[in-house]
Amino acid sequence: AQKVTQAQTEISVVEKEDVTLDCVYETRDTTYYLFWYKQPPSGELVFLIRRNSFDEQNEISGRYSWNFQKSTSSFNFTITASQVVDSAVYFCALSEGYNFNKFYFGSGTKLNVKP
Amino acid sequence: GAVVSQHPSWVICKSGTSVKIECRSLDFQATTMFWYRQFPKQSLMLMATSNEGSKATYEQGVEKDKFLINHASLTLSTLTVTSAHPEDSSFYICSARGGSMAKNIQYFGAGTRLSVL
Numbered sequence: 001a002q003k004v005t006q007a008q009t010e011i012s013v014v015e016k017e018d019v020t021l022d023c024v025y026e027t028r029d030t031t032y033y034l035f036w037y038k039q040p041p042s043g044e045l046v047f048l049i050r051r052n053s054f055d056e057q058n059e060i061s062g063r064y065s066w067n068f069q070k071s072t073s074s075f076n077f078t079i080t081a082s083q084v085v086d087s088a089v090y091f092c093a094l095s096e097g098y099n100f101n102k103f104y105f106g107s108g109t110k111l112n113v114k115p
Numbered sequence: 116g117a118v119v120s121q122h123p124s125w126v127i128c129k130s131g132t133s134v135k136i137e138c139r140s141l142d143f144q145a146t147t148m149f150w151y152r153q154f155p156k157q158s159l160m161l162m163a164t165s166n167e168g169s170k171a172t173y174e175q176g177v178e179k180d181k182f183l184i185n186h187a188s189l190t191l192s193t194l195t196v197t198s199a200h201p202e203d204s205s206f207y208i209c210s211a212r213g214g215s216m217a218k219n220i221q222y223f224g225a226g227t228r229l230s231v232l
Contacts, residue, residue, distance in 0.1 A: 033219070043124075043206065045159075045223035091158065100212055100219045101147055105158045 003027060004094050006106035013082050014114050021077045021109045023092030029053075034068065034075045035093040035103070045091065051075065082113045117143045117217040121209055121224025128199055129232055136194045136227045138209035145211035148192035149221060150184060153206040165192055189213070199231045 005024045013019045025034065036048040049059065051068050059066045063080045079086055092106040118141040128134050138148055147166050151159040163179075165171035165186035173179045181203075183195040192211070196203055208226040211217065 035220070037223070043208070043226035043228070045208065045210070047220055047222060050220055098219075100221065101149070101164055103161070103221060107158045110156075 003104040004106035012112040040088040143214040144189040146213035
């Protein structure tokens with residue numbers, strides 16, 4: 001079974017729209033970490049955020065915000081007032097326990113932001 | 116954040132030749148480095164994990180004789196694709212973690228696109 005599910009394969013929005021990328025995870029561990037990475041067309045995966053299972057506080061960083069809900073096993077990512085430069089593939093990932101050597105990646109969501 | 120450099124970014128080679136890809140951590144000591152393979156429009160598939168000074172641990176189904184990994188120092192790991200064939204054409208991306216800066220996060224290189232003719 002998939003440990004990380006990103007059901008949205010591709011999303012297209014027009015610049016300045018808000019967009020939410022969904023991530024649902026599955027684990028039996030009580031300690032785990034969740035990550036979001038951005039992969040622009042250049043290929044490099046850019047680290048965006050890490051959240052541990054004991055911290056359910058939502059986080060905001062500029063136009064980015066993350067909503068972590070253990071009750072629904074979700075860690076959704078919202079971009080407010082999207083820009084063309086946000087166009088990329090976004091990956092959600094899970095590591096269980098303190099094993100940061102094993103990342104379970106979702107299949108990614110391709111975001112197209114049109115001018 | 117921590118910086119990982121990967122070189123080359125693109126390589127084209129003839130079938131049967133070997134190709135070496137380098138992965139360097141520029142501002143931290145990478146005790147552990149990882150090599151992933153990514154097919155078009157797909158997620159990352161972990162190929163192997165290497166710790167400095169020891170043999171790499173390969174994931175199931177990855178041929179260790181085909182994909183040679185060396186992690187000789189705390190800042191450098193190399194992946195050599197031996198006797199490359201067209202089916203080895205793919206996007207290879209490395210990541211690294213270690214030190215206080217990258218203790219619990221994998222930082223990724225920019226990837227290498229390999230095309231085998």
